[in-house]
Amino acid sequence: MPKRAWPGITAALLLLMLTLPRQVRAEADTVRIAQPYGLLYLPSYVVVDRHMIEDRAVVAGLGPIKVTLTRLASGPAGSDMLLAGDADVVMGGFGPALTLWDKTRGKQKVRGMLALCSSPLLVVSTDPRIHSLADFTDRDRIAVSAIKITDQAITLQMAAAKQWGWDARFRLDPLTVAMSNPDGQAALLGGLSEVRNHAAIIPFSIAELESGKAHLVMSSDDVLEPGSTSVVVYASAQFHDPNPKLYAATARAFEDAIDWINAHPHEAAAIYVAREPRKEGADWIETMIRDPALIRFGATPRGMQAHADFMHAVGTLKNKPENWKDLFWENMWTKDGS
Structure with missing residues (x-):
């Protein structure tokens, strides 16, 4: 091979080495979660402590993922973090989730990722x-x-x-x-x-x-239909659109957490009290997890259309969804929700 060919080949290899990592790491490498306090948010603790997002990311062919968790006083505080770009996935009641859906469009468009549970207030x-x-x-x-x-x-x-x-x-x-x-x-x-x-x-x-x-x-x-969704996980287009694999991995991880809680209530209670210590102990929390009259963990949205209709009627929402699916990203559209 002529010596003069080497500089061109070396330059091409160097360019390939510089661009290849960027192609592999086309999506974000961090998921920042924010949530309020309470047993309704237990799936978030399970997702983080059992590294379920990281596991799903491996299956999706993504590289190492860092997951962080911030706890807040209320759902609206999480909404503020999401709009400020300080969180990727936040949790709150149906009220904050629907309010943010109503107020956001374009790159800041917010939709639900999944429901977490139903529990009477x-x-x-x-x-x-x-x-x-x-x-x-x-x-x-x-x-x-x-x-x-x-x-x-x-x-x-x-x-x-x-x-x-x-x-x-x-x-x-x-x-x-x-x-x-x-x-x-x-x-x-x-x-x-x-x-x-x-x-x-x-x-x-x-x-x-x-x-x-x-x-x-x-x-x-x-006043609400029993079984109506109490807590929603939601994310903006800023996370959803450029990170299709990571978004899907995160959504599936939360569903994994719900399934795990329903199968392992004792272990789930221990995770909760480790995060939010209670003098009553883990057995007290487990009793609640096992009582369907107090809480039912499930990813399918229930009663969201009715919630939105009321909030629109009282003037809290300026826009009225035509269907509950308008409130969620596409991973929920095959669910038998309402």
């Missing part, structure tokens, strides 16, 4: 005067994870419309104050706060009821 009180919605006065306060758009706030609007009529649907809104579920429990049971009522998810609602200091005022099952 319980309104709990330590005030002996309050046993129904009719007992609330302007002086009372109800802790919710965030005002206006969370499941707690929307459920109270539904309940108010049922109790006093459509025109009174916002009657309870001025009574709500924003507190994370852990802070709401502490305020309720501590007895030193003006907050003596809490719209809470499990395990906080159950701990409050079992304390001997509180009683049940209402359940979301009184």
Whole structure:
């Protein structure tokens, strides 16, 4: 081979070496997850602790994946992180998920990745005067994870419309104050706060009821179809579109986690209390996981269209989905959802 050919060959090999890694690493190498506190978000802990996204990424032919987890006070806080580009996958109730779907378009378009579970929201009180919605006065306060758009706030609007009529649907809104579920429990049971009522998810609602200091005022099952989706995992087009393999691996990993929880409730409870220590212990958490009246983990969206219809009717959503599938990315479209 003529010597003058070597420089050209060397340059070509160098160019190939520089471009090949970029071709292999065409997708992101990190999945940043953000979630609130509570047993409803257990699949996220399982996904992270059992490295399920990393395992699915290997099957998909992707390179090493780094997974991070941030915990937040509420679903809307996760929405803010998603819009700021500080998270790839976030979790929250149907309220924050639908609100973000309504507000985003184009590159920031947000859709659901999958549902996580259904679990009744319980309104709990330590005030002996309050046993129904009719007992609330302007002086009372109800802790919710965030005002206006969370499941707690929307459920109270539904309940108010049922109790006093459509025109009174916002009657309870001025009574709500924003507190994370852990802070709401502490305020309720501590007895030193003006907050003596809490719209809470499990395990906080159950701990409050079992304390001997509180009683049940209402359940979301009184106004929502039982079994309706409580928590949604959602992601923006910024993660979904350029990372088809990683997105699919992440979605499948969350479904893997749900299946694993349903098959291994004892081990799942241990993972939860390791992440969110409870003095009641893992057996207490396992009892809840095994009780379908308290929680059912499942990826299929349920009642999302009805949730969206109500939020559109009250003006929280400007846009109304024609079908529940409009709210989710394509990996959910084959599900028998609603």
